[in-house]
Amino acid sequence: MSMATAEEDLSADERAGLALVRESGGIHQSDFWKELDVNSRKGSRIVESLLEKGFVEREDTVYNGHNTYYITLPARDRDFSLLLAGDMLSPFIGDDITPRSDSFSRWIMNLAYEEYNDI
Amino acid sequence: MAFEELLEDPVVQTYLHELVGPRGMPVAAAPPDGEVTDEELAEDLDLELNDVRRALFILYENDLASYRRLRDEDSGWLTYLWTFEYGKVPEQLEGEMHKLVDALEARREYERDNEFYLCEGEGVRYEFAEAMDFGFECPDGSPMEPMDNGHLVEAIDRRLAELRNELNVEIEA
Numbered sequence: 001m002s003m004a005t006a007e008e009d010l011s012a013d014e015r016a017g018l019a020l021v022r023e024s025g026g027i028h029q030s031d032f033w034k035e036l037d038v039n040s041r042k043g044s045r046i047v048e049s050l051l052e053k054g055f056v057e058r059e060d061t062v063y064n065g066h067n068t069y070y071i072t073l074p075a076r077d078r079d080f081s082l083l084l085a086g087d088m089l090s091p092f093i094g095d096d097i098t099p100r101s102d103s104f105s106r107w108i109m110n111l112a113y114e115e116y117n118d119i
Numbered sequence: 120m121a122f123e124e125l126l127e128d129p130v131v132q133t134y135l136h137e138l139v140g141p142r143g144m145p146v147a148a149a150p151p152d153g154e155v156t157d158e159e160l161a162e163d164l165d166l167e168l169n170d171v172r173r174a175l176f177i178l179y180e181n182d183l184a185s186y187r188r189l190r191d192e193d194s195g196w197l198t199y200l201w202t203f204e205y206g207k208v209p210e211q212l213e214g215e216m217h218k219l220v221d222a223l224e225a226r227r228e229y230e231r232d233n234e235f236y237l238c239e240g241e242g243v244r245y246e247f248a249e250a251m252d253f254g255f256e257c258p259d260g261s262p263m264e265p266m267d268n269g270h271l272v273e274a275i276d277r278r279l280a281e282l283r284n285e286l287n288v289e290i291e292a
Contacts, residue, residue: 025287072287075209080130082282083215089133090219094181099225108226112274 005053013038017046018055021071028061029069047071085111121152122205131208138181142166143174150203154187157199175201182207213286220282227275236263 010018013036020035021027027035033043047069050056058069083090088110091103098104125131126148135147145164161171178184183205189198236250237243238257244266245253255263283290 025284075213076125078209078213078216079285080128080134080209080212080216082278082285083130083212083219084133085278087133089130089137090215092218092222093134093215094137099222100229104222104226108271108275111278112271116274116277 005055007055010050010053010055013042013046014050014053014055017043017050021050021056021073026070026072028063029058029071030063030066032071084115086114121150121203122208125205125208126150130212134208134212138183139174139177142170143177146171146174147178150205154200154202157201160201178203182211216282216286217288220279220286220288223275223279223282227272227279230268230272230275235266235268237266238263 007015007018016036017032020032029044029047030040032047033040036043036046038046047056047058051058054074056071057074058071061068061070063070083093085107088107091097091101091107095103120126132148136144139147145166146160149164151160151163157168157171157175160166160175161168164171175184175186179186184201184203186199186201189200190196191198234247236245236247236255238245238259238261240257240259240261245263250263253263257263282288
């Protein structure tokens with residue numbers, strides 16, 4: 001899991017690219033280079049480098065009728081604490097329950113009265 | 120030990136605990152580098168072999184461990200060599216976040232579409248139709264009180280917004 005390259009070691013272009021992916025949550029490669037205000041070749045070089053270093057992931061997609069890539073952050077960068085209500089984990093994990101199950105009611109109560117007690 | 124960085128995340132720890140339970144947790148929390156047998160794990164961790172096997176099997180069922188079998192040529196015994204596959208944990212948790220979004224959306228609709236009545240004494244909530252069947256009277260004879268669930272809906276909305284933002288998913292029409 002350890003990252004081969006630290007974020008501080010990225011070039012200025014790579015850092016700008018990574019910031020753009022983070023900000024957007026996910027972006028098509030054809031928009032990526034336009035937003036960064038570089039040409040498409042340079043844009044794809046930046047993406048390739050970020051991919052190789054493990055900072056982003058990408059998949060094939062069709063966008064505005066063209067084949068391009070969709071660039072996203074790797075799953076490990078997600079904020080998994082959103083699965084918690086207080087210290088209770090989402091009850092859907094490991095159990096076959098429905099949105100009306102009692103265990104989910106308790107989770108939502110925890111959310112409303114413990115975690116968001118400012119509402 | 121492998122996957123140290125990942126295992127520092129308290130959510131990952133809670134997740135593993137949820138899957139394997141307290142007795143399996145020593146196995147799940149300390150994945151060794153490379154392959155290992157159940158007997159080695161039981162000895163290293165000073166655990167019952169059955170607890171180790173149970174934990175490994177749960178991890179296997181959840182795609183978090185794999186094994187290959189070796190047959191000892193002399194005795195004919197099979198040895199299971201286990202590998203921990205925790206590289207899949209982030210994708211699985213991300214999948215759980217998507218599942219939670221769907222569940223919260225469904226639950227929000229249910230909360231919005233129904234009126235609820237509460238029996239404070241027993242701490243039980245009834246849907247309107249159920250409450251009517253009971254004549255709006257609790258088992259202890261006291262009247263049921265209408266319950267305002269706006270607070271719950273607000274909490275659901277807030278978490279949905281956070282999850283959608285994090286997962287970059289659109290609001291369903």
